[in-house]
Amino acid sequence: MNVCFMVSSAMGTPTTITVHDVERLNPKTVRVTLNPGEHASLWPNVPGGYLTFCLPCAEPAMTRSYSLVQGPDDALPQVIVKETGASRGSAFINRKFEAGMSLMAYPPQGRLFPxxxxxxxxxxxxxxxxxxxxxxxxxxxxxxxxxxxxxxxxxxxxxxxxxxxxxxxxxxxxxxxxxxxxxxxxxxxxxxxxxxxxxxxxxxxxxxxxxxxxxxxxxxxxxxxxxxxxxxxxxxxxxxxxxxxxxxxxFHHPPHLDAPSIPQCEVVAAFGGKEVNFTYRPHEETLMDAITNHGLNAPQSCRGGVCGSCRAEIHEGEVAVDQDFALTRAERAKGWVLCCQAKPLSEKISLSFKADQ
Known part of the structure; x- marks a missing residue:
């Protein structure tokens, strides 16, 4: 398994970037300027966009997404990160990031500003x-x-x-x-x-x-x-x-839901003309992990309910969603969920990913 798990081609592949500067804004917040170097052409300046870090503070690397603050005239991408009590990612960035440090990150994405x-x-x-x-x-x-x-x-x-x-x-x-x-x-x-x-x-x-x-x-x-x-x-x-x-x-991360009470769940998942049918134990792995581990290369990226890459439509069954910062109210009303945050409440669920997402 890659240190920064597999993602969809729409998200791109992670590249090595360098921390150019770290500015302390207050005791709990830093502004980080990044240098994508030779990969600059892969890093569009997206209004209201975000980028996803692969943070080397866990094994495998922890992925966390943060919004960009740069304007159209800024040559280098910037993020502002506030350390919060329950977030290992924000703590790592606030305490460990320093100029010259290299790490992996996915290029900017964004759905906020059409x-x-x-x-x-x-x-x-x-x-x-x-x-x-x-x-x-x-x-x-x-x-x-x-x-x-x-x-x-x-x-x-x-x-x-x-x-x-x-x-x-x-x-x-x-x-x-x-x-x-x-x-x-x-x-x-x-x-x-x-x-x-x-x-x-x-x-x-x-x-x-x-x-x-x-x-x-x-x-x-x-x-x-x-x-x-x-x-x-x-x-x-x-x-x-x-x-x-x-x-x-x-930007609020609510507490995680309690582990589902059902011991196992049968899943039917479809993407790009391929369908997989399997049974997994929700307390042992996430729904997104289970789908990937059973051979369906479905879209995914941040694993934090932020980017929206793993959105899928539920056709049968019921799930609870831990945190969702990407879907619109209309999408939720139509039965769309983020698979990285979905936990089954029924013994069988059927879902499909959009081929063009």
Missing amino acids: PSWNDEPSRFVMFAGGTGITPLYSVMQHVLHGEVPHEVTLFYNNHNFKDILLREELDEWASHPRVSVTHILNDGSMDEDLHNGQLTSSKTMLLLDAMEDSALPIKFLVSGPAKMKENVLRGLDLAGHPPHAIRYED
């Missing part, structure tokens, strides 16, 4: 929470550097002033004639009541009502902790904004 959204002048209304600012800051730079006269309205929620990431950069952008940046702090230190406290669905609607008028069509981008995301999406729904005008990403 390229078609850049075709006509639009008003991008962004709701960010904590490290969820990273992909939105990337999108902001790209849409404002282009020739299309977009507008950007950003609402950024943090616990307090010290927690604000990219504060100087955002302050500089706030002086741009087509940009509005509003900070919302949970500790109540802002002058206006509307800008204090957590982002709730009602606060979301009030913030929308308070926005200055614009003749441009509105598109929404949401990125942050699960609860904040749910509140904002609920507020947008109550305000009557259609799902096709809303894209979101999630």
Whole structure:
């Protein structure tokens, strides 16, 4: 088995990159600049995209995905990583990454920002929470550097002033004639009541009502902790904004589900004209591992519920999903799941992967 497990051809293959620089932003957060070197042509600058590291802190290597923050004029890719208590990946990056270090990584990917959204002048209304600012800051730079006269309205929620990431950069952008940046702090230190406290669905609607008028069509981008995301999406729904005008990403990792109670599960899985039928023990391996180990070379990548490569449609049976940061509400409603996070709740499941994903 490769140290960075097998992935689909759509994801590409891992390449060796070098850590160019590590900047400490606060005691728990670093900005890492990377140099893909001779592989630079394989590393597109994707607005709101992410890359997947193969971190040498486990055997086999642990894969973790992080959002890119670079703009269109940045020569080298950058990520911002905040260390969280339960995350070995973020701890390794914060404590062990240093300039000159080499490691394997997959080239940037991204589904957050559809390229078609850049075709006509639009008003991008962004709701960010904590490290969820990273992909939105990337999108902001790209849409404002282009020739299309977009507008950007950003609402950024943090616990307090010290927690604000990219504060100087955002302050500089706030002086741009087509940009509005509003900070919302949970500790109540802002002058206006509307800008204090957590982002709730009602606060979301009030913030929308308070926005200055614009003749441009509105598109929404949401990125942050699960609860904040749910509140904002609920507020947008109550305000009557259609799902096709809303894209979101999630940076909260909920606790893992308890191990399934069923001792074994029969699986029928199909991809690219091939079908496999097998029985596996859910407490011994993941569904994605079982599918791969039984000869189906189905799409997969990050194994963390982030990239969406392993999405499949459930035709029979029931599964529980540990964490899902990639699928849209519409995809979930149609029965799509991420196989790297799916745990069977029934003794038989049938699923299929899209051939073009």
